[in-house]
Every structure is written in C-alpha cells, then in structure tokens.
Amino acid sequence: MTKESKATETRRYTLEQFYGSESIAGNFISFDGKKILFSGDKTGIYNAYYVSTEDGTRTQLTHSEEDAVQVASFFSEDDRFLFLSDKGGNELLHIYVQDENGETVDLTPGEQERAQFYHWSKDGKSFFYGSNKRNPGFMDVYEMDIANFESTCIFTNGEGYEFGSVSPNKRFISLGKVTNANDSNVYIFDRETENFTHVTPHDGDVQNIPQRFSGNSESLYYLTDENDEFLYLKKYHIESETTEEFIREKWDIVTSHISKQGNYLVYSVNADARTVVKVLNVNSGQYLNLPELHGGQIIDLKFSADEEVISFLFSSPTSPTNLYTYTPETAELKKLTETLNPEINQADLTDAKVIRYPSFDGLKIPAIYYKPSVKAGEKAPALVYVHGGPGGQSRTDYNPLFQYLANHGYAVLAVNNRGSSGYGKTFFSAADLKHGEIDLEDCIQAKGFLKNQPEIDDEKIGIIGGSYGGYMVLAALAFRPDEFKAGVDIFGVSNWERTLKSIPAWWESFRDALYKKLGNPYTQTDYIRSISPLFHADKINKPLIVLQGANDPRVLQVESDEIVQALKTNNIPVEYIVFPDEGHGFMKKENRIKGYGAVLEFLDQYLKQ
Known part of the structure; x- marks a missing residue:
C-alpha cells in the first residue's frame, strides 16, 4: 500500500471519538502487588x-x-490511598485519604491552603507533604502520622526553598534554592543539629536539583549541569562532604528515584x-533489561515493595498511555489497559516525526511534524504549534488535538523554539529577555519547513499555542501581522506587566527567575x-x-477578555469561549470537545477556505 492510497482510505473521526479514548496518569502498586492505582478520565x-495485576479487571474508586x-x-500495608484535588482548576490542591x-x-482542609504530597517514610507509618498554610508564598514540610492523621511541621520554609526529599532515617532533608531560571543550589538540612550544608557551591550559572537519598541515608543524589550543557547525576557523601x-548521558537526565529496598536507581x-527510562542495580552496577516496546516511550516506572514486579506507563504518538506490568525474573509482560477508542483504527493516525530546520541565523531548531491526512495531490493548510512555558517542550507524546487536526486535513508542526528545555542550557537561556522577539522569529522560520513539504498549501499557515504558547500566538x-493567516490562543498572556505582578502566591520562590527570563514589571516597564x-x-x-x-490562577481571565475586546473594537474577527469550571488547562472532556470543536x-x- 502506498502512502497516497493510505491517505485516500483514511477515515475521518469526530472529536467525540478522539476523546472517547481514555487518558490515564499515575501508577502505584498496592502493598500486596495485586492492584495498581491510577487516574483516568473515562467518565x-x-x-x-x-x-488487577492478575486479570486486568478495573474498579472505579x-x-x-x-x-x-x-x-x-x-x-x-492496606488498600487505602491518597489523592489530590482542587476546586474548578484553582490549583489549591488538597490531600485526601x-x-x-x-x-x-x-x-489539608484550609480554605486557602495548597498542599503537595512528597513521599512516604521508609516504614510506611507516615508520609511527608508540603503546605503553604503558614505562609501562602512558601511550602513548609510536614510529616503526617497515619495512625491518627496528625501532622507535625519538620521544616519551616522561610527562605523559599524547594523540597527535594527526606532521608530514609528521617535525619536529613534535601532542598533546592532557585536563584534564576538558569541557576540553583542544593542544600541538606540536618534535623538533629539544625545546620544547613551547602552541597553545590559554584561560580556562574549552574543548575543543581536535589533528588533522593541513598537507601542507607549516607548519600544524596542530585542533578547538575556544571561544566556541561546537559543535566547529569552526581552523588554527595554526607559524612566526608565529597562529591x-x-x-x-548525552541528553538531560530529568528524574531519578530509588526503589523501596534501595537496590535500584530508576532514572x-x-x-x-x-x-x-533506565534502571541501574546500585549493588552490581548492571542495568536491568526492560521490555522492548517499539514506537513509543516508557514513563513513570515503579517497583513493587518486594522489587519483584515493575509497573509503568507506555505511550506513542498514535496511542494514548497504557499501563503495563513486567516481571524481570520471568520476562512476563502484561498490558493492563486499552485506552484507545475501539472505534478508531490506529493505522489512520499520523506518526510524529522529529525534524530540524534552520532559523534566521542558521541555528537548527528542533520540531515535531504531524503530517496531514489528505488525498494524493491535495494541498493542506498547516499550523505552527508553540508549547507552554517559557521553558517548556513539545514532545512525542500522544496528543488527541494534534491527531484530530491531522485527521481533518491540517498539518501540525510543534516547534521547540529557542528557550525550550531539553536541548542544553545554552539553547534554554538563548531567549532570556528576548521573548516575543528571537523565539518568535524561530516560530516564523518554521514556515520555511512547511513550505517545502509537497502536501502543504503555503498560503494557508496559521499559528496555535497554549499558555506561553498562546502569548506567542x-x-x-x-x-x-502578515506572517500567519489566523491564530488560536488557548489561555495566553496578553499583558506581561499584569501577569508578572499577579503570579500565584505559591510561585513566590520562582518570582526572580521569571523576572530574569521575561523582565521585571516594576523596573523594566517600557520593555x-x-x-x-x-x-x-x-x-x-x-x-x-x-x-x-475562568478559574485560571496563572493567566487571569482578564488577559483574554481585554485582547478579545481590543479586536472587537477594531472589527477584527474574533471568537471567544470561557469555561466557568476550568483553570489553566481543561480537565473535563465535554469542555475539550466544545473548545476544540470550535477551533x-x-x-x-478562516484558514482552510
């Protein structure tokens, strides 16, 4: 079958069918290994x-x-579980049992309290969490005893530290301190002596991010990009104060954790x-062989308490995330969920192709191309997609909106412009105090790639993005104004002066970092x-x-209200949908269907015609 004939035969699917697939997140194995806990939007x-890890039956909790x-x-030790939830997307998350x-x-019932679950103690009799109930700007660290659900503050955060982890013996707390978007430090707080140890003294801008302590509480793992473009893993020995x-790796290591018994490092x-994802046996120094699942990526890999079973999530550009278990000793692999709507033929979906194109100065800009479903000889309109941030990244995950657009004859090019994460610290910082300028030029230059594709109508290129990407739109x-034929703005910033002055209270520790990246609204007003x-x-x-x-605490509704009103005043075609029960991101399927259907x-x- 040729590509042209496949395109001719591709079936068109409705948005309801695309969102008839299930999105799942989270992956937690029960104490006895018989169940896996997750969140899903099936309802x-x-x-x-x-x-059930035994027969795949599922139960709504x-x-x-x-x-x-x-x-x-x-x-x-039992089937109780913890979850977080807010009200209408206001991001005031509470912890529930x-x-x-x-x-x-x-x-964590405080009306204006925001809580964050961190992790369990080694003995499982308590868990650690953060709460801003004392000071809305900073998260103090608490330990909650599950015998009576009483909590004790174990670290009062008066300086804007970011939590890393608590050591298995509970003596040490690792903390991060952000200086700016490109520079941060790691500290260890000793609860016995109440002393701080500065783990990462350095000169210049270096990212340092605390991870987990070793199983014996004698060392701390942390990420750093010192003398390198990319983040790598270091180990700090507490007693000798040596690193x-x-x-x-050749790219950023972005997460790491230790299995419960301390035998495996997962990163x-x-x-x-x-x-x-890679799994290192810290005792033998050997890597564990993981199952080969082609065309996608394993994420959120976890070990059971006895370290005999692994669970993980797997997704690809043409398949929503699914949950699997794997038993290393027997190499048994089980798929526990089927999230793609059975009405959709996976062969009709478009793959994600990582490409690079030259920008105005010759720098190669990474992007992900979703080819449109069109008949042979037809020309398709195209959209340049800009991710959130600043500092985010478009990735090769399953994206139902992109698949819907491609299925209905639109190409999508998801650009990772200068300032995006994942491509080294020089690339990440290249747009500092140049946002809306140099990064915008990268997005405009994406049109050159699209114009060179034989299936694209180069007179019909629009731009779409959410959050920071909405700002870029x-x-x-x-x-x-002459570069794109139409724009799709999903909760984007229109007035940085107001947004930077009204960031959520719990972002206080990142305020200076945002100012360095975008500008200070109090001292750089003209810029x-x-x-x-x-x-x-x-x-x-x-x-x-x-x-x-309407409940977005990051990009206030007034940001959209005012830009819409300005266009109406100038008689420019503009459509506007506000969801009264959503925040920064649309969680309800009915709202996604309504909003993206209108898109x-x-x-x-305005673009295809």
Whole structure:
C-alpha cells in the first residue's frame, strides 16, 4: 500500500471519538502487588481507579463529576490511598485519604491552603507533604502520622526553598534554592543539629536539583549541569562532604528515584523530545533489561515493595498511555489497559516525526511534524504549534488535538523554539529577555519547513499555542501581522506587566527567575509593555479564536477578555469561549470537545477556505 492510497482510505473521526479514548496518569502498586492505582478520565473527568495485576479487571474508586482526582499513592500495608484535588482548576490542591469503604477525608482542609504530597517514610507509618498554610508564598514540610492523621511541621520554609526529599532515617532533608531560571543550589538540612550544608557551591550559572537519598541515608543524589550543557547525576557523601559523578548521558537526565529496598536507581532521560527510562542495580552496577516496546516511550516506572514486579506507563504518538506490568525474573509482560477508542483504527493516525530546520541565523531548531491526512495531490493548510512555558517542550507524546487536526486535513508542526528545555542550557537561556522577539522569529522560520513539504498549501499557515504558547500566538499576530493567516490562543498572556505582578502566591520562590527570563514589571516597564501584545493590539489584522478558563490562577481571565475586546473594537474577527469550571488547562472532556470543536470550525472558516 502506498502512502497516497493510505491517505485516500483514511477515515475521518469526530472529536467525540478522539476523546472517547481514555487518558490515564499515575501508577502505584498496592502493598500486596495485586492492584495498581491510577487516574483516568473515562467518565469525562479524572477519577481514581485500580486495575488487577492478575486479570486486568478495573474498579472505579472515586466518583467525582466536577473536580479532577489526581492519585498520589496506595498505603503501604492496606488498600487505602491518597489523592489530590482542587476546586474548578484553582490549583489549591488538597490531600485526601480514602479508606477501603470509600469514605473520604480532607487531610489539608484550609480554605486557602495548597498542599503537595512528597513521599512516604521508609516504614510506611507516615508520609511527608508540603503546605503553604503558614505562609501562602512558601511550602513548609510536614510529616503526617497515619495512625491518627496528625501532622507535625519538620521544616519551616522561610527562605523559599524547594523540597527535594527526606532521608530514609528521617535525619536529613534535601532542598533546592532557585536563584534564576538558569541557576540553583542544593542544600541538606540536618534535623538533629539544625545546620544547613551547602552541597553545590559554584561560580556562574549552574543548575543543581536535589533528588533522593541513598537507601542507607549516607548519600544524596542530585542533578547538575556544571561544566556541561546537559543535566547529569552526581552523588554527595554526607559524612566526608565529597562529591562524585555518578551517571552522565548525552541528553538531560530529568528524574531519578530509588526503589523501596534501595537496590535500584530508576532514572529518565529526555532524549530529543522522547523519554528513555533506565534502571541501574546500585549493588552490581548492571542495568536491568526492560521490555522492548517499539514506537513509543516508557514513563513513570515503579517497583513493587518486594522489587519483584515493575509497573509503568507506555505511550506513542498514535496511542494514548497504557499501563503495563513486567516481571524481570520471568520476562512476563502484561498490558493492563486499552485506552484507545475501539472505534478508531490506529493505522489512520499520523506518526510524529522529529525534524530540524534552520532559523534566521542558521541555528537548527528542533520540531515535531504531524503530517496531514489528505488525498494524493491535495494541498493542506498547516499550523505552527508553540508549547507552554517559557521553558517548556513539545514532545512525542500522544496528543488527541494534534491527531484530530491531522485527521481533518491540517498539518501540525510543534516547534521547540529557542528557550525550550531539553536541548542544553545554552539553547534554554538563548531567549532570556528576548521573548516575543528571537523565539518568535524561530516560530516564523518554521514556515520555511512547511513550505517545502509537497502536501502543504503555503498560503494557508496559521499559528496555535497554549499558555506561553498562546502569548506567542498573540505576539505573532501583533508584531508580525502578515506572517500567519489566523491564530488560536488557548489561555495566553496578553499583558506581561499584569501577569508578572499577579503570579500565584505559591510561585513566590520562582518570582526572580521569571523576572530574569521575561523582565521585571516594576523596573523594566517600557520593555515589558513592548513585548505585551495588548499594547499593540491595533496592529492585529488576522482572525483569532481564544479559549480561557475562568478559574485560571496563572493567566487571569482578564488577559483574554481585554485582547478579545481590543479586536472587537477594531472589527477584527474574533471568537471567544470561557469555561466557568476550568483553570489553566481543561480537565473535563465535554469542555475539550466544545473548545476544540470550535477551533476546527474556526480554522475551516478562516484558514482552510
């Protein structure tokens, strides 16, 4: 079968069918290894489920109809579990416990409190979590005893530290301290002496990020990019105060953790927008052989308490995330979920191709191309997609919106412009105090790649993005109004002066980092306004659609209200949808279907025609 005939035969699917697939997240093995806890949106909103590792049967545990449930962990000796949930996307997450009878208790009930689950103690009799109930700007560290659900503050965070981990013997707490977006430090707080140890003294900008302590509490693993473009793993020995390089890869190591018994180090590598997971036996120095699943990526790999079974999530560009178990001793692999809507033929979906194209100065910009489903000889419209951030990254995950657009004849090129993470610290910092300028130029240059594709109509190229990417959409339409035919802004910033002055209280420790990356709204007002599309809305002359959550604490609704009103005043076609029950991201399927359905109708009218 040729590619042309495949395109001719591809079936068109509705948005309801694409979102008839299930999105799942989380992966926690029960104490006896018989169940795995996860969140899934099968009912239209994320709820908690467990699936049997023996026969794959699943049981729904929570029945929320309004607020998403984010599972945090099973208990270590029974089937109780913890989960987090907020109200309407306001990001004031609380920690809840649900017992084996289905009764739920809010463990962090403060009205304005935001809580974050960290991890369990080694003995499983308590867990550690963060809460900003004392000071809205900083997360103190608490230990909660599960015998009576009483908590004790074990670290008062008065200086804006970021939590790393608590050692298995509970004596040490690792902490991170952000200086700016490109520089941070690692500290160890000794609870017995109440002394701080600065683990990572250095000169210049170096990222240092605490990870977990060794199983014997004698060492701390941490990530650093000292003398390197990419993050690698180091090991700090507490008693001798010495450091050794532990693991280095060709790309960023982005996460690491130790198995419960301390025998395995699990870490993940961000390899050119794709996750690669590796498991090291710290005793033998040998890597564990993982099952070969082609065309996708393993994420969120965990060991059972006895370290005999592994569970993980696996996804590909053409398949939503699924849950698997793997037994290393027997090499038995089990797929426990089937999340793709059975009405959709996976062969009809488009693969994600990592490409690079030259920008204005010759620098190669990484991007991910989703080829449109069109008949032989047809020309398709295209969209340049810009991710969130600043500092985010588009990756080769399953994306139902991209698949929907490609299935309906639109090419999507997801750009990782300068300032994106994953490509080294020089690339990451290259757009500092140049946002809306140099990164925008990278996005515009993406048109050159699209114009060279034989299936693309080079007169029909639009731009789409969410959050920071939504800002880039507005920036493109305001500062380079002749480059794109239409724009799709999903909760994007229009006025950086207001946004940077009104960041959520719990972002306080990152305030200076944001200011260094984007500008200080109090001392660099003229510059901030020069990159804010709202102050240049009179230059926008292309149609725009805007989607916004009313409860968004990061990009306030007024950001979208005002840019929409400015376009209406100037008689520019603009459509606007506000979801009263959403925040920074749309959690309910019905809202995603309504919003993205309106996007396709808008594009059919203003880009495809």
